[in-house]
Amino acid sequence: MRLRTRATRIGLAVTLTVSGLALSATGASAQSRYLDPNASTPARVSDLLKRMTLEEKVGQMTQPAVVNMQGDCQWSGGALTESCMKHVLVDLKAGSVLSGGGETPPANTPKDWADMVNAVQKYAIDHSRLHIPIVYGVDAVHGHNNVLGATKFPQQIGVGATWDPQVSEAMGESTAKAVKATGPQWDFAPVEDISRDTRWGRYYETYSEDPYLAGSLGASNIQGLQKSGQVSATVKHFGGYSQPFAGHDRTEAHLDPRYFQDTFLPAYKAAVDAGSDTLMVNSGSVNGIPAHASHYLLTDLLRGQWGFKGVVVSDWDDVKSLQTAYHLTDSYAGAAAIAVNAGVDMAMLPPGSVDGYVQGLLDDVKSHKVSQRRIDEATSRILTLKFKLGLFDHPYVDASKADATVLGADKDLAVKAATESQTLLKNDGNVLPLSTGLGKVVVTGPSADSIPNQDGGWTIQWQGIPAGVNDPGVTIYQGIKNVIGDHAKLVTNPSDAVDQTKGADAAIVVVGEKPGAEGLNDNEQPELAADQQDLVANLQATGKPVIVVVVAGRPLALGKAADAKQLLMSWLPGSEGGTAVANILFGKANPSGRLPVSWPKNTGDEPMFYQQLPGTNGGASSNYDPLFGFGAGLSYTTYAVQDLAVSGSHTVKVSVKVANTGSKDGDMVVPVFAQQPVSQILVPPNRLVAYTRVPLKAGQSTTVSLSFPLSRLAVTQGDINGSGTQAVIPGLYKIVAGGKSADLTVH
Ligand code: BGC
Numbered sequence: 180m181r182l183r184t185r186a187t188r189i190g191l192a193v194t195l196t197v198s199g200l201a202l203s204a205t206g207a208s209a210q211s212r213y214l215d216p217n218a219s220t221p222a223r224v225s226d227l228l229k230r231m232t233l234e235e236k237v238g239q240m241t242q243p244a245v246v247n248m249q250g251d252c253q254w255s256g257g258a259l260t261e262s263c264m265k266h267v268l269v270d271l272k273a274g275s276v277l278s279g280g281g282e283t284p285p286a287n288t289p290k291d292w293a294d295m296v297n298a299v300q301k302y303a304i305d306h307s308r309l310h311i312p313i314v315y316g317v318d319a320v321h322g323h324n325n326v327l328g329a330t331k332f333p334q335q336i337g338v339g340a341t342w343d344p345q346v347s348e349a350m351g352e353s354t355a356k357a358v359k360a361t362g363p364q365w366d367f368a369p370v371e372d373i374s375r376d377t378r379w380g381r382y383y384e385t386y387s388e389d390p391y392l393a394g395s396l397g398a399s400n401i402q403g404l405q406k407s408g409q410v411s412a413t414v415k416h417f418g419g420y421s422q423p424f425a426g427h428d429r430t431e432a433h434l435d436p437r438y439f440q441d442t443f444l445p446a447y448k449a450a451v452d453a454g455s456d457t458l459m460v461n462s463g464s465v466n467g468i469p470a471h472a473s474h475y476l477l478t479d480l481l482r483g484q485w486g487f488k489g490v491v492v493s494d495w496d497d498v499k500s501l502q503t504a505y506h507l508t509d510s511y512a513g514a515a516a517i518a519v520n521a522g523v524d525m526a527m528l529p530p531g532s533v534d535g536y537v538q539g540l541l542d543d544v545k546s547h548k549v550s551q552r553r554i555d556e557a558t559s560r561i562l563t564l565k566f567k568l569g570l571f572d573h574p575y576v577d578a579s580k581a582d583a584t585v586l587g588a589d590k591d592l593a594v595k596a597a598t599e600s601q602t603l604l605k606n607d608g609n610v611l612p613l614s615t616g617l618g619k620v621v622v623t624g625p626s627a628d629s630i631p632n633q634d635g636g637w638t639i640q641w642q643g644i645p646a647g648v649n650d651p652g653v654t655i656y657q658g659i660k661n662v663i664g665d666h667a668k669l670v671t672n673p674s675d676a677v678d679q680t681k682g683a684d685a686a687i688v689v690v691g692e693k694p695g696a697e698g699l700n701d702n703e704q705p706e707l708a709a710d711q712q713d714l715v716a717n718l719q720a721t722g723k724p725v726i727v728v729v730v731a732g733r734p735l736a737l738g739k740a741a742d743a744k745q746l747l748m749s750w751l752p753g754s755e756g757g758t759a760v761a762n763i764l765f766g767k768a769n770p771s772g773r774l775p776v777s778w779p780k781n782t783g784d785e786p787m788f789y790q791q792l793p794g795t796n797g798g799a800s801s802n803y804d805p806l807f808g809f810g811a812g813l814s815y816t817t818y819a820v821q822d823l824a825v826s827g828s829h830t831v832k833v834s835v836k837v838a839n840t841g842s843k844d845g846d847m848v849v850p851v852f853a854q855q856p857v858s859q860i861l862v863p864p865n866r867l868v869a870y871t872r873v874p875l876k877a878g879q880s881t882t883v884s885l886s887f888p889l890s891r892l893a894v895t896q897g898d899i900n901g902s903g904t905q906a907v908i909p910g911l912y913k914i915v916a917g918g919k920s921a922d923l924t925v926h
């Protein structure tokens with residue numbers, strides 16, 4: 180391999196002055212307007228664009244993965260290789276670089292990251308004619324998850340269970356701080372695909388099956404991520420990614436126009452409206468059209484109707500996929516033309532795919548398959564992003580500060596988020612919370628003492644923390660031990676655990692699934708493994724209290740374990756998850772999480788969601804028949820909705836009097852639904868229109884005001900072909916919360 184033999188490794192300890200680009204930088208005259216920090220962004224962009232060659236513009240539209248410049252410049256990773264940096268950043272003039280899952284610097288410390296990103300940045304700036312900085316992207320989807328020692332927040336599905344936009348925003352802010360400290364300025368988060376099918380390997384990356392809950396939590400996350408102005412968020416994966424055929428990742432989706440518009444699009448729209456700087460395209464096809472080839476999706480809808488002004492980036496190698504997977508064309512140039520003309524501004528490129536893309540797009544312009552205008556448009560958007568992020572003025576980060584900023588940062592926030600996400604589903608006889616004065620408590624099950632399991636995929640590596648790698652965190656066993664000390668006995672062998680439970684006061688059994696990501700994490704039978712079901716059943720047979728804790732990215736069909744008398748869903752709670760679980764089990768915190776998704780009885784009942792439309796069906800389970808429904812979640816106190824009033828027309832105001840009628844303080848989550856007793860177009864029996872989370876002291880009651888735009892109730896009109904426009908259908912609506920309801924008449 181030519182690259183390998185020519186490769187010379189360069190160290191990461193590049194010495195850098197942390198400062199902007201001097202106006203006198205070689206090759207750019209003092210009159211260069213684009214280098215003037217006082218000029219407006221549009222003025223800087225148009226000045227720079229005028230100076231650029233076609234090759235430089237196509238380069239801006241190119242985002243190679245950093246592995247293209249590490250080690251053997253294929254997949255080895257490792258130290259940066261100068262000859263490959265030259266190829267990617269100078270010859271091909273790439274304007275952006277990403278670290279895909281697990282594409283880390285060799286030692287994977289925050290400082291190591293900052294040195295690596297600074298080194299790539301310095302190479303790009305020093306060697307490009309116009310000194311254009313790169314923008315560096317990374318998947319920080321639950322904290323800065325690739326980095327050893329960075330705090331890992333709960334995965335998105337757990338954030339969904341918090342029903343807490345404020346915590347989602349705070350997580351965004353914290354993540355951005357960590358990301359920026361290590362160099363990158365672009366985060367490929369949040370995911371705005373909605374949960375539909377537990378078989379899908381990316382289920383845990385979604386917030387909720389409900390479009391409004393997902394959209395609102397993502398919107399807050401984006402506000403947090405972008406608050407400093409130094410990091411950009413990404414709405415992904417646009418659109419309709421999350422209900423692929425038979426739950427297999429990146430296969431065809433068939434989403435009729437009404438379902439697509441009314442149910443799938445709102446969450447992405449909420450994120451676009453929240454001001455996300457960028458958007459990533461769905462790798463799959465929808466209704467027979469790969470999303471990367473959809474001019475309707477990426478231009479007519481996104482730009483024309485929604486007014487999106489930011490950068491559209493492809494997903495992983497998905498420009499080439501139009502040739503190699505979808506066969507829309509027989510050449511890479513053909514694929515580039517389709518994608519760029521549909522609206523893709525930048526291509527994300529693994530090794531083996533970079534040169535072909537650049538050459539293909541250059542050929543397209545020369546053969547007039549792609550216009551100069553389209554290239555200028557995409558380049559302007561990318562340059563605008565770079566100016567917005569301040570990259571021309573402050574391209575480097577101070578690597579000496581990275582460790583202190585990132586290592587173990589914001590653990591309290593991680594504990595809070597994980598605690599709020601804990602969803603108590605069964606508590607027969609109020610056995611929970613457990614007394615801290617118990618004698619022996621057996622702690623067992625495959626996820627009782629496992630950081631990799633509680634962190635899930637996209638942690639250190641793409642598929643999760645690999646064997647032999649230690650990433651700090653508090654396991655559930657450690658969390659329990661921190662509360663009850665040596666009364667907690669970790670027993671890993673299942674039959675020993677059953678024996679020991681006979682002589683114990685209680686057993687806590689932590690079951691669930693192993694980490695994974697994307698298609699490798701698809702599961703045709705998403706249920707609790709048979710040996711784990713047996714473990715739960717055998718523990719229960721001892722007659723002792725048995726608390727079942729599930730650590731998983733999706734509701735697993737429980738089989739025998741459905742008989743559990745105490746059941747806590749912990750989701751993938753992240754590095755501080757053990758503290759959160761222990762706080763709940765021993766009553767230091769009152770459970771407040773609510774299911775953001777439906778929990779099926781059996782795997783055969785997927786896809787499942789509470790918005791299933793009515794039908795004439797009569798067979799068992801053919802209607803919405805979950806084990807635990809959307810919004811389920813118990814607490815250690817009791818709550819009531821005491822009054823509900825509705826007013827307004829364009830904006831509907833809902834006032835709800837809520838009360839903590841029990842004896843413990845807690846946070847009450849209040850979902851508000853709309854129902855339509857009569858509708859010519861089938862609508863879900865319930866649609867979430869608003870929600871809030873209210874802290875209430877024992878015995879306290881309060882009145883909260885919520886509101887929602889009437890347009891949230893819009894549905895697509897027309898016959899079976901859904902050919903009509905979206906509108907709110909006049910008639911009677913019922914607004915319901917906690918068993919109370921009020922009428923809303925739409926004229
Ligand atoms: C995933 C994206 C991710 C990208 C970069 C893709 O395979 O679909 O969600 O942002 O890789 O790692």
Ligand code: BGC
Binds near residue numbers: 495
């Ligand atoms: C990368 C991921 C990417 C995946 C796509 C992996 O090699 O590390 O970031 O999402 O490939 O299939």
